[in-house]
Amino acid sequence: MAMKVARSPSDTASLTNCVFVNDSEYERISKYVKMNGNVLLTARGHPDMKPGTMGFSSIQRKWLTLSLNQQITLEPFNFSGDFYISSMTVLVDFLTKPRGHQTETYDTDKMAPDFTFQFRDLAVSLGQPLGYSFGEKKILSLIVKSMEVANIEILKGGSSNPSKSQKASKDAKSGVIMSNTQVIFERAEGAPLSLQLTGKSKGTQSRVSLINPDWNFQEMGIGGLDDEFSCIFRRAFASRVFPPDVVEEMGAKHVKGILLFGPPGTGKTLMARQIGKMLNAREPQIINGPEILNKYVGESEANVRRLFAAAEDEQKKAGNNSGLHIIIFDEIDAICKQRGSISGSAGVHDTVVNQLLSKIDGVEQLNNILLIGMTNRRDLIDEALLRPGRLEVQMEIGLPDEKGRVDIFKIHIAKMQQNERLDTGVDIARLAKLTKNFSGAEIEGVVRAAQSHAMNRVIKADSKVRVDAKAAEEVKVFMDDFLRALEDDIKPAFGVSEEDLEKHLPNGVVSWGDPVVRILEDATLQVQQAKVSKKTPLLTVLLEGSVGSGKTALAVHVARLSEFPFVKVVSPGDMIGYTEASKCMAIKKIFDDAYKSQLSIIVLDDIERLIEFVAIGPRFSNIVVQTLLVLLKKLPPLGRRLLVFGTTSQRDVLDQMGLIQAFNNVIHVSNISKCSELISALTDFDVFEASELDEIQKKVGKHRVWIGIKKVIVLSEMARQMPRHLRVTKFLTLLQEEGGFEGPSL
Structure with missing residues (x-):
């Protein structure tokens, strides 16, 4: 049968997602027809349709790329075999994009039975768009994403063999919706953030993973912090990886703040920067604490509000579907000192702290932010900022242990190893033992200093500084270069001087x-x-x-x-x-x-x-x-x-x-109290010969001796300056004058 394309007879008819012909012609065609030999359609009769025309909705015409009055051919279609849809997944979007940002919530548990009631016996194909009116809410655009079909007996529970039922269900390109078809709704990619789905019939839609799949811990250049990072991930990111509805059912709340504290050079700033790269979130805002402060009244607080403006706007539009906004505060102690601790000031620090507290965990709470603060002075930060709900996760980034130092060395020598610029005799395990109390920055400094020693070997400084090109091509860093760097160049700030x-x-x-x-x-x-x-x-x-x-x-x-x-x-x-x-x-x-x-x-x-x-x-x-x-x-x-x-x-x-x-x-x-102890001390000093020591022992004899070792050193060095034949007499005289022993006058 040949027909011409026309408009659907009414808006209500359009929302049935059927095609319409005149009542008189409907009797000559079947309920299901194929258009142009390949597109499956569900037909109905309507008195308002002109004979020789078939009414399509605008959604259908766009999907099938049809124009009005276009000639099409139709043929009856009879299903054979498995064609009833046992389950299907549809993508949900607004048919007309809303102008406002008001959140629209759709309960999928109520939508599923309403959907099967409205579209029972409707034939659909993969990728087919459907117009759908749910209650008094905005009209939705649905697209068939996938479906499984089964035999009618199995679908109605006629088979008692579960394995047979499982085998009978299969993926299909088209099928007919039944009253007991299971429908799963997923939010379409690119749908407005104001569209929210709730309920158990909401699919585990293909959300973008919070964690970047290409993330690699060692390649990020963070070494020796495995335990710290694992703890941060468990506390701050585990809840964000879970589907939002599961988190909501558990009553869990996301961590909004992390404080990294510890000695300088241990990797706090590096870890915060790499956390931002690790997450599939909004571009992190990196703020140095002092940049917030402004000499004009109210501007410091306004600077804090601007940091949270984008997160506030997106949360209003998208609610729980909002992306994660990361704010990294370096040197957070500069602006978050304890309130009232700065006497004689205008109170700028206090008001900045108040503004920050209200934004993180105030009356209008934001659930789409992660604040990462870094400081060397945790003791300076206001206590209210450190309580749960604000900077809740407080992680000390301390000096690395021996295993951590091995990891850090491997990170910094990786490029030299890859390009064969590192001698095979370099013992990383030994270097890790020699660098007790070295921070990550200091270990990096050791590597750079070793490289400078290696490069200096091929520099000829005669009349002018020049580099031996041939030797430069073969330059390598040896173990001795690292040892010289440790001995001459880099000393740990928290080590042994x-x-x-x-x-x-x-x-x-x-x-x-x-x-x-x-x-x-x-x-x-x-x-x-x-x-x-x-x-x-x-x-x-x-x-x-x-x-x-x-x-x-x-x-x-x-x-x-x-x-x-x-x-x-x-x-x-x-x-x-x-x-x-x-x-x-x-x-x-x-x-x-x-x-x-x-x-x-x-x-x-x-x-x-x-x-x-x-x-x-x-x-x-x-x-x-x-x-x-x-x-x-x-x-x-x-x-x-x-x-x-x-x-x-x-x-x-x-x-x-x-x-x-x-x-x-x-x-x-104790002081030296015996003559034998005095002689033992003088023997170590190598000032007197054996005969002189014997003479001193005879002179002191059994007299009481009482003198500190430091004074003995001073007196013996004074005696060393005298001629040999006067040394003993001078020493004993000085010793007696100092009260070192009681005896007859010398």
Whole structure:
């Protein structure tokens, strides 16, 4: 039968998604027809249609690319075999795009039975568009995405064999909708964000994964932070990977803020930047804290509001379907200091904090933001910002352990290995052991310094600086280059300063007798306890004795032999000119730095000088005393261990102030008290010959000796300057004048 294309008789008829012919002609054709031999249609009769025409809706004409009055041919179609649709999936969009941004919510559990009621016995094909009116809501455009057909007996439950039923159902290109067809609705790609589907009949639509599929942890250049990143992912992103309806049914809320804190150079900024790259989210906004502040009244707060404007606008339009907006705050402590902590200011910091708090977790909460803050000073940030619901996930990015340092080295040498510029003799495991307490930035600095040593080998600096081109082509970085970089160029900010320790050990430790051996054994025992004991993460030991008895040298010597990655000497000489408050902050900072390392030793040298004690008055700094009392009892963070050595020549003074009780153990450092001990010390100095030592021993004899090792060193060096025949006499005279021994006048 040949017919011409015409318009559908009415809007209501158009929404049936059938084609219409005159009633008289409907009797001559079947219910299902094929147009031009390949398109399946469902036909109905209508009195308003002119004979010889077939009415198509505008949706159908667009789909079939038909024009009015176009000639078409029709032939009856009879289904055979499996043609009833058991289940189908349709894509949902608005037929006419709405002008406003008002969210339209559609309950798919109610749509599914309404859909099968309206379109029962309708023949549809894959990719076919359908006009659909659901209640009083906007007319929707549906597109058939997929379908499964089954035999009519199986569909009605006529088969009792489940395996047969499963085999009978199959994918198809066309079929007929039944009253019990299962319909799944999915939001079409490109549909307005204001269109929201709810209910169990909503499909697991092909959402874009939050995690970038090409993301690779090692290629991102973050090493040694596997555990930290896993924790951040679990807390901040796990809920965002789940379908929104599942999260809503669980009553779960997304984490809105992450705070990364820790020492400089450990990878906080790098991790935040790479998190932004890892996620399929909106382009991250990276803000340096001080950039928010503005000298004009209200502009600082306005800058904060602008950061959240895009997220607010999208949430109003799309609701739960809104994309994730990431805001990265570097140096967040610059604008989020504790409110009321800055005296004499105009209160700008306080109002900025208030504005930030209201945007993150205020009355109108945003659910499509992730704020990532970074700081070296977590203690400066306002407490209200750190509670759950705001910067909820607080992750310390600490110094990497040995495994982490291996990973970081591998990242930074990867390109050299790939291009065969790294010698095969470079031992990464050994380098990781040598770089205790190195941050990620410092390890990168070691690699760069090693490269500079390698390149310097091929630079000829004679009359002018030039590069040997042939040698440059073959340049490689060797293990010696890394060792030289560690020795000469890069020192860890939180490690052991050999120069600082050498300053307190100008003459080493003189083992002049059993008292020294006993002290070294006891102190070494404390070091071993600090390493292995799980019950004593904090150990404090006080070395007390006379002035010049070698207390500082012994403490520093033991600390140096411990091979702890962090050793720091708190010396009064380094704090000359400090106010009491500044001195307290400096001491506290050293303890805070020590907490960042797995194993740390602090030497509090000459405590009576640190607390500014003088006998006249007496006078001392109570603020410093109280600071030491608190810090000596403060346990380090979980998994960290701290050993504190203190030295003093005024035990009775510290006892009155309560400082003695703050130490777990007190070790007495004795002066040289025997002639044999004096001779043993002088033997180590290599000042006197054997005959001279015998003469000194005869002169001193059994007289009482009492002198500090430091004074013995000074007197022996003075005697060294004398002629040989006068050395012994000069030394003994000086020793007697100093009260080193009681005997007859020389």
